[in-house]
Amino acid sequence: MRIGIVCPYSWDVPGGVQFHIRDLAEYFVRLGHEVSVLAPADDETPLPPYVVSAGRAVPVPYNGSVARLNFGFLSAARVRRWLHEGAFDVIHIHEPASPSLGLLACWAAQGPIVATFHTSNPRSRAMVAAYSILQAALEKISARIAVSEYARRTLVEHLGGDAVVIPNGVDVDFFARAEPEPAWQGDTIGFVGRIDEPRKGLPVLMRALPKILAARPQTRLLVAGRGDEKEAVEDLPAALRSRVEFLGMVSDEDKARFLRSVDLYVAPNTGGESFGIILVEAMSAGAPVLASDLDAFAQVLDRGAAGELFPNEDTDALAEAATALLADPERRAKLSERGSAHVRRFDWSTVGADIMSVYETVTAGAAAVAADERTTGLWSRFGPARD
Amino acid sequence: MTATLIWILVALVAIGLYLSWTAGRLDRLHARIDAARAALDAQLLRRASVAQELATAGVLDPAASIVLYEAAHAARQAVEEQREVAESELSQALRAVFGESQQVDAVKAAPGGEEAAVELAEAVRRVPMARRFHNDAVRAARALRRHRKVRWFRLAGHAPFPMAFEMDDEPPAALIERAA
Numbered sequence: 001m002r003i004g005i006v007c008p009y010s011w012d013v014p015g016g017v018q019f020h021i022r023d024l025a026e027y028f029v030r031l032g033h034e035v036s037v038l039a040p041a042d043d044e045t046p047l048p049p050y051v052v053s054a055g056r057a058v059p060v061p062y063n064g065s066v067a068r069l070n071f072g073f074l075s076a077a078r079v080r081r082w083l084h085e086g087a088f089d090v091i092h093i094h095e096p097a098s099p100s101l102g103l104l105a106c107w108a109a110q111g112p113i114v115a116t117f118h119t120s121n122p123r124s125r126a127m128v129a130a131y132s133i134l135q136a137a138l139e140k141i142s143a144r145i146a147v148s149e150y151a152r153r154t155l156v157e158h159l160g161g162d163a164v165v166i167p168n169g170v171d172v173d174f175f176a177r178a179e180p181e182p183a184w185q186g187d188t189i190g191f192v193g194r195i196d197e198p199r200k201g202l203p204v205l206m207r208a209l210p211k212i213l214a215a216r217p218q219t220r221l222l223v224a225g226r227g228d229e230k231e232a233v234e235d236l237p238a239a240l241r242s243r244v245e246f247l248g249m250v251s252d253e254d255k256a257r258f259l260r261s262v263d264l265y266v267a268p269n270t271g272g273e274s275f276g277i278i279l280v281e282a283m284s285a286g287a288p289v290l291a292s293d294l295d296a297f298a299q300v301l302d303r304g305a306a307g308e309l310f311p312n313e314d315t316d317a318l319a320e321a322a323t324a325l326l327a328d329p330e331r332r333a334k335l336s337e338r339g340s341a342h343v344r345r346f347d348w349s350t351v352g353a354d355i356m357s358v359y360e361t362v363t364a365g366a367a368a369v370a371a372d373e374r375t376t377g378l379w380s381r382f383g384p385a386r387d
Numbered sequence: 388m389t390a391t392l393i394w395i396l397v398a399l400v401a402i403g404l405y406l407s408w409t410a411g412r413l414d415r416l417h418a419r420i421d422a423a424r425a426a427l428d429a430q431l432l433r434r435a436s437v438a439q440e441l442a443t444a445g446v447l448d449p450a451a452s453i454v455l456y457e458a459a460h461a462a463r464q465a466v467e468e469q470r471e472v473a474e475s476e477l478s479q480a481l482r483a484v485f486g487e488s489q490q491v492d493a494v495k496a497a498p499g500g501e502e503a504a505v506e507l508a509e510a511v512r513r514v515p516m517a518r519r520f521h522n523d524a525v526r527a528a529r530a531l532r533r534h535r536k537v538r539w540f541r542l543a544g545h546a547p548f549p550m551a552f553e554m555d556d557e558p559p560a561a562l563i564e565r566a567a
Binding site for chain 2: 110144160163354358360364
């Protein structure tokens with residue numbers, strides 16, 4: 001099958017959506033499909049053979065922050081050329097509602113279009129205003145995929161219609177087979193994520209730490225992720241600061257070893273998560289998971305059966321649960337076992353097959369993807385009839 | 388005077404273009420519904436065929452065979468108005484027969500049963516998918532067709548008002564759990 005995938009975010013900036021697309025593309029390439037990914041990228045960045053650059057993304061203020069987006073005449077022309085040259089059986093657009101490549105591709109293409117909605121953005125005012133424009137483009141999508149039940153609910157609320165839920169994929173065995181690192185074992189709590197992004201929840205964990213250390217002084221907190229390390233420990237009493245170790249940015253291999261080694265993985269995120277891939281990775285590595293009870297997390301953890309949940313932002317509850325878990329190796333072993341079994345449904349072999357069923361369902365009996373002549377401009381309307 | 392005429396002409400052309408664009412949108416939506424409906428039909432038929440095949444293969448006990456055969460047969464024969472009910476009943480029959488994982492294991496153990504079980508699992512998984520895609524297209528078309536401009540200018544032509552396909556498509560739990 002000839003598959004075209006549209007990535008809305010810069011290929012050179014690491015991010016969840018980009019990794020998802022990379023893994024998906026490589027999974028299909030391994031199965032012998034022809035895959036082409038259209039993504040914004042600097043011209044100097046080395047790209048894998050299946051990625052086509054759509055030009056550099058421009059930083060513009062959008063939705064309360066600066067986003068790097070692709071739009072305008074040149075990008076639209078590149079999308080068109082890619083569609084024309086690719087002659088795809090199906091195109092898979094990620095984040096079609098963000099004003100970037102996804103929306104452009106949606107606008108420019110016709111035929112079987114599959115779209116995945118990753119984030120569960122609260123409805124923005126711009127989106128309400130642009131609703132009718134957006135609707136005309138979004139109604140071309142033949143199949144919508146949401147990454148979680150939670151993301152599906154927001155999608156249905158904001159745009160109407162329906163979607164199937166297919167979770168993000170993880171290479172479970174890559175994490176399950178990683179070699180544990182002895183230096184990271186023994187009464188350790190692990191955290192992976194940006195240090196200076198408050199929604200990742202490190203401050204919550206830092207506030208809970210004194211209580212955990214009061215009960216179990218031998219505990220160490222290991223933090224993997226970039227950000228200002230000094231600022232992160234500022235509120236911690238000076239005597240306790242030595243119990244926190246910063247590992248900085250870690251490679252994929254080290255992340256897997258890290259998750260294999262820690263005695264407890266804590267995800268204190270306070271919001272803004274629509275899936276929680278890190279929890280799946282932690283469970284794949286067999287780490288017992290303790291997470292805040294965000295909707296998305298509760299779903300990934302099977303309502304608390306595959307990992308423990310604590311009330312969001314409740315530092316006392318977090319400290320209590322963490323102390324109890326660290327003191328009870330049997331309970332941790334049980335969580336780890338249940339997590340490892342639960343996580344199989346997020347493996348690429350399952351997720352990839354589901355996405356392929358979506359492709360096959362929408363392409364059955366449909367014509368291939370082509371550039372949509374109707375949107376090339378008003379003049380085409382006056383030209384000679386095409387069909 | 389001429390200026391006014393020209394403006395009126397420009398306005399009329401603009402309205403005409405807008406209506407033609409809307410009609411194009413609607414046309415595309417109707418095509419999408421047709422494609423989605425064809426895909427849904429294909430998946431439903433496939434599900435009924437595999438179910439019937441399993442029912443007559445002698446791998447199930449006689450009672451389960453009869454229940455499954457009846458439901459699959461009724462689903463295949465159903466006329467358009469009874470289709471939703473018949474397909475829902477097939478879903479219920481499949482859930483009743485394949486409610487236990489032992490039953491699935493027994494089918495897999497029979498010669499050729501592995502393939503049949505995989506195909507049935509694929510079919511019961513794809514029916515809800517195809518149905519969601521179909522109903523999503525129907526919803527989009529209905530939203531547009533209810534709009535004033537479409538009703539006043541009869542942009543939908545003679546195309547029938549699209550109807551969603553409502554049925555119970557809950558797959559049997561034992562069949563779709565894919566513990567590795």
